[in-house]
Amino acid sequence: MTWLDWVIIAAYFVYLVVDGFRAGRRGQTSDGYFRADRSLGWWTVGLSVMATQLSAITLVGATGQGYADGMRFVQFYFALPIAMVMLCVTAVPGFYRANVFTAYEFLERRFDARTRAVTSVFFLLSRGLATSVVIAAPAVVLSAALGWSEALTILVMGIVTTLYTVLGGVRAVAWNDVKQMAVIVVGLVAILWLLIAKLPPVISLWDGLQVAGATGRLTAVDWRFDWQEKYTVWSGLFASLFLFLSYFGCDQSQVQRYLAASSIAAAQRSLLLNAVVKIPLQALVLLIGVLIFVFYVFAPAPPLVFTAPADLPDESARRAYAQLEAEYAAATDDRRQAALRYAEAWERGDASAQTAQTAFLAAQARCEVIRRSAVTLLTQATGRAYDDTNYVFPTFVLSHVPSGLVGLILAAILAAAMSTSAGELNALATTTALDIYQRWLNPAASETQLVRIGQLATAFWGGWACVGALYAARLGSLIEVVNRFGSWFYGALLGVFVLAAADPRANGRGAVSGLLLGMGVVWALAAADIVAFLWLNAIGCLVTVVVGVVVSRLLFDASR
Structure with missing residues (x-):
């Protein structure tokens, strides 16, 4: 990174903190701090909901997922539009007319206080775990960029995000989400343009996609029915439907967004915005991962693994790894030549295209075998499962993106992380202050006391998330980990x-x-x-x- 990248990141941070503090000064009553006085427009709420969804996990984890597995993950979102419509008809008017602050307050009115307490505790546990993963995602990127340990990076990220959330409340969170969405979209478009520009002169975008398609990475629909298969049409339409209904209809981090809307219609429009935009946006993120794969097919020296391997314990392991690196360099060179021949034959429409495709797939298979051998070696040598999915995107950014644009991409990742973690910390604080403290410990709490408890709860959950992030960073693909926790x-x-x-x-x-x-x-x-x-x-x-x-x-x- 250069001084220009640091200037961009620093300027962005200063702007967000100052703007968040200014917005937060208006919301120091409990209604203002937790619901923004029900004053937000539909597009503000809609972009805030979208920013919470498009976290750093998506930018880091989903691009790595696209690199390794292609477009199949987009099936996970097939039920999202259905869920949004269902919630617009049921949950939104129900919660809004009940004039509640949390989803679990609604359950007390319908059932009893015990139901409210139990559901609140399970929400706090589930969202506390998920927030840890959200903080872990940008820490992976920053640790690689700064050369810091992941533990130090997680601590710095957690403190900054927690401080920003304590100051602001939901109004500041929502308005900054709008600005952060703009940074994220600009960053995605910039990286997409760069990936296309970095293709060899003789390879067009369509040639590159043809090469990726030969490996199955452009296959977005899997019609097989298998209980143990994660991403199919059936899991995307039926299993994911329950996840989205619960996330947007029962999770306070989302319910709190549309409870802050100015009307029922505004809340409904905010969810319908997500129904229309989310799948194309997620497909774009996965496509960037696929194009990173294409880039490394034609790159002169793609890495064997996307993180520097840990210090290997003995000389034999180091020699074995060095041998694998040499074999991989030769194999990727063969793959690059085979890919060029295949793309050229396909472009000409020659009968030899099928033979060239077969040769390319054989070379690709050889590369995958060597990579798996390296992963096995590192797993055995370190004593823990090795997974570099989360490092694919940051490795590309830090190695192949020009100065200035690196700062923009990192700012986009940080924007995604801050928008999600700030919103989730605010929801955790709301549930702690209202469903636990006010309901069970101090029913006569004043406005000032509730806001103060909300701020203290934000600090507590920020610390919790930092501790959990130290573990979450080692769990593999973060986009899967956060959804696994939720499930x-x-x-x-x-x-x-x-x-x-x-x-x-x-x-x-x-x-x-x-x-x-x-x-x-x-x-x-x-x-x-x-x-x-x-x-x-x-x-x-x-x-x-x-x-x-x-x-x-x-x-x-x-x-x-």
């Missing part, structure tokens, strides 16, 4: 809300019993790794609803 909780939480809406005879004991058993079943299946994690959302919801109905009926009949 442990979301289905059962959604089941409680479905029970509240669908069964007038359901009661609090039934709701809590269903939630606990649904959560238990999900955790048992997750531990046994029987089904792909997306299906855990549907299973958790179904178990919660069935148990809730049965227990409520038994208690209702016994009381007669």
Whole structure:
């Protein structure tokens, strides 16, 4: 990085902090701090919701996912428009007319205080884990850029983000999200342009996509039905539907956004904006990952792994790794020549294109074998699973992006991280202050006390997230990790809300019993790794609803 990159990043940080503080000064009542006095327009809320979704996890993890696995991950979002429409009809008017501050306050009105308490605690646990992953994502990038340890980088990121959130409240979070979305989109467009410009002169964009398509990386639809397959049309349309309904309908980090809207119509429009824009935007991020793969197919010296390997413990391991590097250099050179021949044959429409494609795929397979050998060697040598998915994008940015643009891309990643983590910390603070402190510890708390507790809770959850981020950074693809964490909780939480809406005879004991058993079943299946994690959302919801109905009926009949 050069001084120009640092100037861009520093200027961006100063602007956000100053602007966030200015916006936050208006929101020091509890309603202003937690709901922005219900004053935000639909496009502000919509962009804020989108910025929360388009986190640094997406920019770092999804690009790495696209590099390794292609466009298949986009199937995960197929149910999002359906979920948005359903929530516009049900959750948005229900929450808004109830005039609640949190989704779990609504459950107390429908069931009882115990249901509110249990669901609040599970939200705090699930969102606390997810926020750790959100902070871990930019720390991966900054540690590579600055040469700092991941622990120090996580600490710096966590302190800055927590301070910004403590000062601002939801109004500052939402308005800065709008500005951050602009930075993110500009950064994505810039990196897309650069990737196209870096293709060899004889290779067009369509040639490059043809090469990627030969490896299956442009395949975005998988019609197979397999409980253990993570990304298919069926998991995207059905399993993900439960995840999105729960995330946008039951998770306070999202509910708090549209509770801050100026009207029901504004809240509904904000979700419909996401229904239209999210899938194309996610496809663009994955496409950038695919084009990074294409770039490295034609690059003179692609890396064997995308992080510097840890110090290998013995001389034999170091020699083995050096041998793999030499083999990989030769194999990637063969792959580059085969790819050029294939692209040229395809461009001409020659009959030899099929033979050239076969030769390219054989060379690609050889590269993958060597990479897997390197990963196995590093895993055995270090004693922990090695996964460089999260390092693909930052390695490309730091190695091949010109000065100035590096600062812009890093600012985009930091913008994505700040928008998501700030919103989530604010939601955690809201639930802690209102669902726990005010409801159970101090019902007569003043406005000043509630805001102060919200600020203290923000600081606590910021510290929690930093500690969790130290572990999350080692869990593999961060885009999968955050959704896996959510799938442990979301289905059962959604089941409680479905029970509240669908069964007038359901009661609090039934709701809590269903939630606990649904959560238990999900955790048992997750531990046994029987089904792909997306299906855990549907299973958790179904178990919660069935148990809730049965227990409520038994208690209702016994009381007669």
